[in-house]
Amino acid sequence: MSLSAAARRSLAQRCSHLRRESPLLWCHRSSAPQEHDLGSRRPPQPWSSRLRSRAFSSPSAASEQDKPKISVTFVDKNGSEKSIQVPVGMSMLEAAHENEIELEGACEGSLACSTCHVIFMDEELYQKLPEPSDEENDMLDLAFGLTETSRLGCQIIAKPELDGMRLALPPATRNFAVDGHVPKPH
Amino acid sequence: MKVLAMARRASRLGLRFPGRSRDLCTGSDDFGMPLHVCVVGSGPAGFYVAKKLLKRFDFARVDILERLPAPFGLVRSGVAPDHPETKVVINQFSRTAEDERCRFFGNVCLGTDVSLEELRKNYHVVVLAYGAESDHRLGIPGEDLEGVFSARQFVWWYNGHPDGKDLPINLNDVETAVVLGQGNVALDVARILLRSPSELSSTDIAEHAVKALRTSRIRKVYVVGRRGPVQAACTAKELREILGLKGVEIVINEADLQTTDCDLEELQSSRIHKRVFDLFCKSATFTKCAGRDKQLQFVFFRAPVSLLAAEDGIHVRGVHLQKTRLEGSHPRKLVGTGEFEELDCGLVLKSIGYKSLPVPDLPFDHKKGVVPNYFGRVRSSDATNETERGLYVAGWLKRGPTGIIGTNEVCAQEVVTSIEEDVNRAVVSNLKEVPGSVGLESILSEKNKRYITFEGWERLNETEMEKGAVKGKPREKIVGIDEALAIGLAKEKE
Numbered sequence: 001m002s003l004s005a006a007a008r009r010s011l012a013q014r015c016s017h018l019r020r021e022s023p024l025l026w027c028h029r030s031s032a033p034q035e036h037d038l039g040s041r042r043p044p045q046p047w048s049s050r051l052r053s054r055a056f057s058s059p060s061a062a063s064e065q066d067k068p069k070i071s072v073t074f075v076d077k078n079g080s081e082k083s084i085q086v087p088v089g090m091s092m093l094e095a096a097h098e099n100e101i102e103l104e105g106a107c108e109g110s111l112a113c114s115t116c117h118v119i120f121m122d123e124e125l126y127q128k129l130p131e132p133s134d135e136e137n138d139m140l141d142l143a144f145g146l147t148e149t150s151r152l153g154c155q156i157i158a159k160p161e162l163d164g165m166r167l168a169l170p171p172a173t174r175n176f177a178v179d180g181h182v183p184k185p186h
Numbered sequence: 187m188k189v190l191a192m193a194r195r196a197s198r199l200g201l202r203f204p205g206r207s208r209d210l211c212t213g214s215d216d217f218g219m220p221l222h223v224c225v226v227g228s229g230p231a232g233f234y235v236a237k238k239l240l241k242r243f244d245f246a247r248v249d250i251l252e253r254l255p256a257p258f259g260l261v262r263s264g265v266a267p268d269h270p271e272t273k274v275v276i277n278q279f280s281r282t283a284e285d286e287r288c289r290f291f292g293n294v295c296l297g298t299d300v301s302l303e304e305l306r307k308n309y310h311v312v313v314l315a316y317g318a319e320s321d322h323r324l325g326i327p328g329e330d331l332e333g334v335f336s337a338r339q340f341v342w343w344y345n346g347h348p349d350g351k352d353l354p355i356n357l358n359d360v361e362t363a364v365v366l367g368q369g370n371v372a373l374d375v376a377r378i379l380l381r382s383p384s385e386l387s388s389t390d391i392a393e394h395a396v397k398a399l400r401t402s403r404i405r406k407v408y409v410v411g412r413r414g415p416v417q418a419a420c421t422a423k424e425l426r427e428i429l430g431l432k433g434v435e436i437v438i439n440e441a442d443l444q445t446t447d448c449d450l451e452e453l454q455s456s457r458i459h460k461r462v463f464d465l466f467c468k469s470a471t472f473t474k475c476a477g478r479d480k481q482l483q484f485v486f487f488r489a490p491v492s493l494l495a496a497e498d499g500i501h502v503r504g505v506h507l508q509k510t511r512l513e514g515s516h517p518r519k520l521v522g523t524g525e526f527e528e529l530d531c532g533l534v535l536k537s538i539g540y541k542s543l544p545v546p547d548l549p550f551d552h553k554k555g556v557v558p559n560y561f562g563r564v565r566s567s568d569a570t571n572e573t574e575r576g577l578y579v580a581g582w583l584k585r586g587p588t589g590i591i592g593t594n595e596v597c598a599q600e601v602v603t604s605i606e607e608d609v610n611r612a613v614v615s616n617l618k619e620v621p622g623s624v625g626l627e628s629i630l631s632e633k634n635k636r637y638i639t640f641e642g643w644e645r646l647n648e649t650e651m652e653k654g655a656v657k658g659k660p661r662e663k664i665v666g667i668d669e670a671l672a673i674g675l676a677k678e679k680e
Contacts, residue, residue: 001645064623104592104595106274106275106591106592106595107271107272107274108274108277110271110274110567111271112271112272112273112274113272113590113591113592115592115595116594134422134426137422137461138421138422138423138426138461139423141421141422141457141458141461142421142458142590142592142593144592144593144596146457174605
């Protein structure tokens with residue numbers, strides 16, 4: 001059972017109402033804290049809710065096909081590669097799910113988890129992304145196996161400049177071999 | 187001779203004997219029978235293990251036991267009502283439960299309704315993922331005064347956990363609360379005390395809680411930590427949220443933000459701590475806005491010594507604290523300075539860590555509050571490397587009560603990898619057939635114990651959502667066990 005499109009939009013609005021009151025949330029680029037009238041600031045709509053309303057409404061097949069596409073390669077923890085075509089404007093999380101690539105998305109793109117963590121294998125392309133928001137960084141703090149070129153898949157939006165990007169799926173397990181020893185069962 | 191006998195038996199069952207083939211036996215042809223798994227606990231740990239087992243073995247049959255009528259563990263009863271996006275993971279867990287190879291057994295309690303021994307006889311693999319339902323104690327005088335609760339009890343109360351609804355909490359006669367601990371749970375409970383009830387009334391908070399919060403006189407909350415802002419255990423998202431809470435003034439003593447060289451070293455090596463510390467610094471220098479009638483004060487370097495009783499000797503009236511400092515290096519030690527102070531309050535919430543509960547026949551480390559294990563395989567005792575055949579742990583019972591929902595995904599992968607290795611070595615079952623669900627059903631039926639299926643939960647879920655819709659809430663949680671069972675078990679009567 002999943003939330004309907006309307007329920008998801010309502011969820012996003014409720015989150016927005018409860019969470020977006022603080023100047024601390026939005027003045028992360030300024031060095032000095034500023035006096036804010038809490039009532040007047042209205043932050044931009046979270047990208048995650050735009051993802052949900054697009055993903056769970058019924059986009060016409062034709063409009064998706066018309067969009068220019070970029071090539072993206074996912075590399076799993078064993079080194080297996082899968083190259084896919086992603087329409088400009090789609091998130092990597094959505095693209096992974098549409099192509100049956102094993103990228104977890106526990107919170108379905110609402111910036112409430114780090115399970116869609118991916119690693120850019122090309123530093124140059126990584127630099128072409130807009131900086132992560134404070135909210136994305138908050139989630140990246142908790143990502144397993146975080147690297148210098150890590151991002152959340154739900155926040156990477158396909159654009160022409162990212163054509164050819166290679167994204168590694170982080171290893172989900174620790175390296176646990178201890179001299180290859182496995183204890184005997186009782 | 188023994189090897190030959192095993193090979194003959196394997197061949198009778200249509201199995202390849204390990205050693206004869208290097209193939210991993212992940213296909214049903216290889217194993218020749220269903221792999222019967224019982225997962226105890228339906229929170230993130232249990233569900234991630236179930237999900238990964240079903241993916242890894244197409245011949246797995248996974249039964250998930252849950253002692254409450256409703257599934258999902260702390261996602262339902264721990265995540266705060268004003269964090270609905272964190273609960274979206276329930277969709278994924280529901281898809282796992284709806285797999286035809288997966289069965290949910292709600293209202294079934296390990297220990298009371300079925301023993302661990304019985305489960306191990308009926309399943310190839312038993313994974314205990316029942317979390318941590320108890321608390322660490324401070325071990326100080328006054329801990330049992332009225333008005334002193336663990337944060338877990340308070341969270342269960344506002345989240346409508348059936349075991350939490352009768353919490354004897356009084357918010358009407360209290361103006362100040364002290365929260366001991368500075369992790370995310372501490373911030374959750376402080377935030378629920380301070381957030382305006384009108385904002386909470388459109389969440390899935392339990393009705394009895396929002397009713398009590400509407401008449402609450404609490405205007406000041408202290409969040410007290412033994413160490414400093416550099417060591418605070420909370421994470422940036424939660425801290426950012428509470429620092430920006432509408433109508434609440436934040437008080438931080440700037441002197442507490444002084445850092446030593448050791449502090450700077452710690453900050454450099456931890457991204458999480460650095461970003462949290464930066465938020466504390468920003469908040470301390472932020473110009474105070476007018477019109478805030480509530481206060482949240484972060485108190486650092488104070489350790490609780492005793493909880494003080496009011497004149498009636500029954501209710502708590504304050505906390506006696508000792509100033510602390512960090513000494514030495516690598517690792518630093520926390521020491522008392524011999525200076526003391528008091529904070530007046532009428533409510534104390536201890537947020538110093540959850541603790542798991544042991545069950546009979548289960549090896550348990552009482553000091554750490556976890557089951558000793560080797561990458562999820564239960565060890566026969568702390569002192570040995572011998573492991574219990576077919577018995578595993580996952581989640582907080584395995585790792586201790588830390589981490590977020592997503593941490594369980596990594597943890598589950600580790601456990602499932604151990605299970606897979608053991609299945610491949612035929613260690614788990616020694617190639618024997620077991621009854622699985624059929625055996626469990628027979629045990630429950632002998633005791634006249636009725637269980638809630640996943641369809642039963644979906645009925646309960648629909649009812650909660652319908653009741654909530656009337657009040658503009660995503661759901662109105664059904665808190666009474668009897669009412670929940672009546673709805674969840676309904677169809678079974680036919």
